[in-house]
Amino acid sequence: MKRKFNILRYIGPGLLVTVGFIDPGNWAANISGGSVFGYDLLWVITLGTITLIILQHNVAHLGIVTGDCLAESIKKNFNPSVSKVVLWSAILANVSVSLAEILGVAIALQMLFKIPIWLGSCIGVIISNIMIFTNTYKKLEKFIIGFVSIIGFSFIFEMDLVEISWEKVLVSSFVPNLNPSSILVALGVFGAIVMPHNLFLHSEIIQSREWDLSNEKVIKRQFRYEFFDTFFSMILGWVINLSMFVLSIACFYYKKIEVTDLSQAHELLIPLLGNRAALIFALGLLFSGFSSSITSGMAGGTIYSGIFEKHYDIKQKETIIGVLITSLGALAIIFSVKDVLQALVYSQAVLCFQLPLTIASQLYLTSNEKIMGRFKNNTLVNISILVIGVFITGLNIYFFIK
Template sequence: LGAIVMPHNLFLHSEIIQSKQYNLADESVVIRQLKYEFWDTSISMLVGWAINSAMVLVAAATFFQHHIQVAELEQAGQLLSPLLGNSASFVFALALLFAGISALVTAGMAGGSIFAGIFGEPYNIHDLHTQLGVLATFIPALMAIFFINNPLQGLIYSQMLLSIQLPLTIFLQLYLTSSKRVMGKFANSRLDRIMLWLIAIIVVSFNLLLLWSLVSG
């Protein structure tokens, strides 16, 4: 579920709205800002869910239905051609390229905004703290490339790491948004907390089951 929920983007979308430097002393401005943040995050996550779901459906319709087991990333592109047409491999490669560029940009911005936020600063690529956050995101990813021989396995490992990191993000944000010390009168209501905790427990349970199935074989 790490790839579907994309935990780092939760911080990024929050930062995008807050970086507008609104007059937070005006309660009506805060309410409007929170509304924009809600819709921005909800729509972006919904689009991400739709894209990831489409990928799963296409894979099921092409590979699973024809009883084809994909062991390498290059094999997936090659197998798409006879099933979906000659241009399928090109479209597959182009989609991977754009997905990589998109992930590179959003992950870097998320890392920069989180690290800058630790020091109470907004995201600013010209600021040292933001730059350190971006580097802290890029350098481990770059180093991992040199130690991964199979791109498909690397993709799987990255999703496993996202799944492991996802509970930390969920529970941290639940704590912060439910804290009256942090959010004041805009903290989550009791009903919101109950619903959010139930969703968080369900998501984490699915991740634990996935990890257990991988470890146990």
């Protein structure tokens, strides 16, 4: 019985990653997609989640086997020029991610207290950085579990207020239905799920569970526990994402209301579902923004530390600088641009460019016997990741052509 419950001690790293794809940018993509295309794009969330499980599970193996995160491994095993391109582009992409997270906090604070966006952004940066600089992994995991629970319960409450065709939800979640007019929105929904900073972060935080790298039995046990944590957490994220989409369908699609931003969604919920539903929506967005700001900041510390072949350690200067580059860089963009929504569009373009670089780096490292030993990828895993990389690259090319 004790061994059965021992696995629960290993749940946490996956949840930290999960908040990365239920962030405010993801909220915006889901609510906008649901309001315009109804049930047609639910399968994209399923496809994105399956892709995420494969990539996150694989990159966690790198951390377990080598004791290095993805950034450290890239620095150690790549040509210096190549490693600079991959890692510095990853930092830029992480700043872009943080931009959306901080804006989510600011928009939620504006909804709740009429606080200006610039001030709400500052509050978001200050609070998230305080939490990063004053907490260990395990304490942060507890905060994140609480945040994810609040987000999840907020959507359960919202969905209880509307009528939903669960048969349509089930079918549409697994049966592809794509038309030319929905392709760009589908790309946005997919891109809001699969993001590079989560890959760097997962390979680092999986090491918060200490183990003996010389003991093969211990490593295999870690693989099992990690897969349970990753699968459970990603499925939880899948459920929350579907809930967002379905809520948007029920509230906006059938009333032919096209929602273009989160503030609009909040205002529209008041006459449709009442003040309490709108309040819970804003609180869920607030906790989503805070939790994802924490994880993007941690990812920034991980990547920047990896440039110097060091582990994430919030007491060392490299990690501190990485966290500050992420949050203050995003804040600087918010203050310097006139159109914040336009800045978000460009930030997504940065993610589109960087993600194939991260996937290609991960595939090279985890398929290399010199690096992974007998735990290198098998042929099926290599093919799966290669297909994912080619698919995402193709989507990016199509996106830029359009």
